[in-house]
Amino acid sequence: MILEAIKKEIINHAGELVDIRRKLHSEPELSWEEYGTTEYVFNYLTELGIGCRKTEPTGVIGELVGAKPGKTVALRADMDALSVEELTSDLPYRSKEQGKMHACGHDAHTAMLLIAAKALVSVKDQLEGTVRFLFQPAEEVATGARAMVQQGAMEGVDNVFGMHIWSQSPTGMVSCTAGPSFASADIFNIRFTGRGGHGAMPQACIDASVMASSFVMNVQSIVSRTIDPQQPAVVTVGKMTVGTRFNVIAENALIEGTVRCFDPTVRDHIEKQLEVYARNTAELYGGTAELEYIRGTQAVVNEAESAQLARAVAAEAFGEDALYHEEPTMGGEDFSFFLDEAPGCFALVGAGNPEKDTEWAHHHGRFNIDEEALSTGAELYAQYAYSYLNKK
Structure with missing residues (x-):
């Protein structure tokens, strides 16, 4: 040969x-x-x-x-x-x-x-x-x-x-x-928007840092609870930018992360779920969320x-x-x-x-x-x- x-x-x-x-x-x-x-x-x-x-x-x-x-x-x-x-x-x-x-x-x-x-x-x-x-x-x-x-x-x-x-x-x-x-390798960016204000008056604000933190804590359940355990998948939040100073409640938060998997249907599912999780998390606290999902390499x-x-x-x-x-x-x-x-x-x-x-x-x-x-x-x-x- x-x-x-x-x-x-x-x-x-x-x-x-x-x-x-x-x-x-x-x-x-x-x-x-x-x-x-x-x-x-x-x-x-x-x-x-x-x-x-x-x-x-x-x-x-x-x-x-x-x-x-x-x-x-x-x-x-x-x-x-x-x-x-x-x-x-x-x-x-x-x-x-x-x-x-x-x-x-x-x-x-x-x-x-x-x-x-x-x-x-x-x-x-x-x-x-x-x-x-x-x-x-x-x-x-x-x-x-x-x-x-x-x-x-x-x-x-x-x-x-x-x-x-x-x-x-x-x-x-x-x-x-x-x-x-x-694996396929995608990038996602999520911008949470609330209402900023003085750190001493939270009742008048909608805290974007709380929205973003809640999302990070809950997003792993996309993999653990909505995907077949025999289908490998990873959702990683690699960066979170929020707030301007110690005594100001944040109006905006930006989360950046990546999604890795092998199956195209799993890829589609995770993209949709990221939007659902982000939107519902923001609504829970009275804010809004916008997802940008960028498809990178295929598997x-x-x-x-x-x-x-x-x-x-x-x-x-x-x-x-x-x-x-x-x-x-x-x-x-x-x-x-x-x-x-x-x-x-x-x-x-x-x-x-x-x-x-x-x-x-x-x-x-x-x-x-x-x-x-x-x-x-x-x-x-x-x-x-x-x-x-x-x-x-």
Whole structure:
């Protein structure tokens, strides 16, 4: 199923793979600001002889046409960094940009896909079909994938594959399970409005802080009492802004939170219930409430045949012992918008190693990866594409 020439090519360029990742790590760019990364990727693919184009305002789509006609498989890597201050001051390749950091591994994804592209170019004469490379901006704000789709990234694509480096799992381990993998991730904002006044005269006021506090205390019953316990769901209130000073009863309160689940009907239900709970809570105290519900990423649901192919490729490339099962996470991933356009799957590649201090959580200021995992990810990208196009 796999091609040994690809494995050898990845091994031969392992040093370059690390160098690319370190360069990108030291030069992080936030969502929709990935201009330098876009230029670097575009030039790299062009030098490989891969036809490519830039998307607006950032991002790159490359296409490698094999020697024989066939299907088209897309490989995706995200490129954006986070507004996180890097705390790993001892790293020679630490971020040069204050307050910006590749704290989620997107630098690794970009580097792995570039070397995968190089490996696939070397076996172009053995490819039966086309490989499309999607270097995506703005995953961290859940808008990049949709923008790329709107700019034609998935036109003519038969299958799509992506991955995420995973610090919670041991280096080199691979998980790709059929079914739900990442949850849908939505944002809600609720504004409670009452009547402000002097803190010594509550009888003349309608306290927005009481409304908001009551809502926060009761909203968890949406999950615990209105949803099937076998359907995972999370409602989190992450921020509450209320009041102006200690002796003024608040007229306004703003609550911000997120909703995570896997089932579309559960998603619809929670949205409706948030409005019901907010409105009834406000009415109870004589105020009003207004809900803004913003749908972010969809749930990432791995298509069964694609997930099986990824597992088979990983088992043959790295051994059966490299496979493991990662439970679905309530984290969000906008790879879901690519899966709306074609079947495919999303894998996790372990990069956690306590001896190298690479088990910090994603989005933490000390996040780092065991760079031994880079070759695993690069080969998985390339071998998946080859196996999908050449399978009989």
